[in-house]
Amino acid sequence: MSCRQKKVLILALPETAGSALYGMVDVLMSTGNIWQTLVGDAGPSQPFDVQIVSIETKPFYCGHGIPVQPAYAITDEPDADILILPEIWLGPHEEIRGRYDALMEWVNVRFRSGTTIYSACSGSVLLAESGLLDNCEATSHWGYQELFRTHYPKVHFRPETNLVYAHPGGRLVTAGGTTSWHDLALHIIARHVGIGEALRIAKVYLLKWHDEGQLPFTGLVRQTHHADSAVRRCEEWLKEHCRDPAAIPRLIESSPLPERTLKRRFKAATGSSMIEYLQNLRIEAAKRLLEEGKLSVEEVSLESGYEDVSFFRRLFKRLTGLTPGEYRRLFRPLIEEAVGRLI
Numbered sequence: 001m002s003c004r005q006k007k008v009l010i011l012a013l014p015e016t017a018g019s020a021l022y023g024m025v026d027v028l029m030s031t032g033n034i035w036q037t038l039v040g041d042a043g044p045s046q047p048f049d050v051q052i053v054s055i056e057t058k059p060f061y062c063g064h065g066i067p068v069q070p071a072y073a074i075t076d077e078p079d080a081d082i083l084i085l086p087e088i089w090l091g092p093h094e095e096i097r098g099r100y101d102a103l104m105e106w107v108n109v110r111f112r113s114g115t116t117i118y119s120a121c122s123g124s125v126l127l128a129e130s131g132l133l134d135n136c137e138a139t140s141h142w143g144y145q146e147l148f149r150t151h152y153p154k155v156h157f158r159p160e161t162n163l164v165y166a167h168p169g170g171r172l173v174t175a176g177g178t179t180s181w182h183d184l185a186l187h188i189i190a191r192h193v194g195i196g197e198a199l200r201i202a203k204v205y206l207l208k209w210h211d212e213g214q215l216p217f218t219g220l221v222r223q224t225h226h227a228d229s230a231v232r233r234c235e236e237w238l239k240e241h242c243r244d245p246a247a248i249p250r251l252i253e254s255s256p257l258p259e260r261t262l263k264r265r266f267k268a269a270t271g272s273s274m275i276e277y278l279q280n281l282r283i284e285a286a287k288r289l290l291e292e293g294k295l296s297v298e299e300v301s302l303e304s305g306y307e308d309v310s311f312f313r314r315l316f317k318r319l320t321g322l323t324p325g326e327y328r329r330l331f332r333p334l335i336e337e338a339v340g341r342l343i
Helices: 019-031 033-040 101-112 121-129 142-151 178-193 195-205 229-241 246-255 260-272 274-292 295-301 309-320 322-342
Strands: 006-011 048-054 058-060 066-068 082-085 118-122 163-165 170-173
Touching: 006 019, 006 229, 019 048, 019 066, 019 178, 019 195, 033 195, 058 229, 082 101, 082 121, 082 178, 101 121, 118 121, 118 178, 121 142, 142 170, 163 178, 163 295, 195 309, 229 246, 229 260, 229 274, 246 274, 260 274, 274 295, 274 309, 274 322, 295 322, 309 322
Parallel strands: 006 048, 006 082, 082 118, 118 170
Antiparallel strands: 058 066, 163 170
């Protein structure tokens, strides 16, 4: 592995989340030296030269009023081995199209020049807007599934995982939701410095690799914005009757629309088939019951609308990435801590 110092640019915009921006700066600037200083190892180094780049060098405030002083403007055409697009504050249905056209062109120029580009959380929306993710797999926060489906249909969105290679050579990598910048930082250090140093940084900063992915944290049922009132009534009916084993046949029977028409319109409006929507409702209910921890898995299955416990277990694992027991163990400490503080 090359010992040459890597030039890293981290993009900052008014929409940028300061925690991700400065967290990434701190971790990468500490690589090669903080562990060595703490334990007295000889030979600390500085493998990354990290600078902030923006539209212009004028100081500004990013998300939540955090001050930013860019070292470079994109018009300076700074060279970089690595470009990082951290999280930006963006609503799940908010368009960024046309907001940063010059930036999009610059990102493309950097990629064509050989720069490796990484995005964290909603930073992948910027990558999608640049067109670099077209016909590629990518991830972001799970809350942006609808945004990608609506505005970037050419991107193969994968909400279940934390890191996705959009480029076969690893020159485009997207990371999932919010604190997945931790995973991204460890990946960058492991790849460009070494696995040993990534492990040392993880120990110093208490960073955890989220090997469970995003699925356990994903909200399966999201409000989609559409104008089909008939489908909206179907959604509300399914929410109210999701535990009914015959929910879909009853819904179809009560609808004035032909079955095929109703199913087609439901899929077009929500992005999910009726059975997928119903399964998501049921598994969300099961997750809440498991978090409460009062019922056995068999009882949770029945309460969620599934008499076949083995089918319930398989479905739960497919939609959340964990077995019901694993899901309960993951979230039980959070629930117990919250309850303990209330007592």
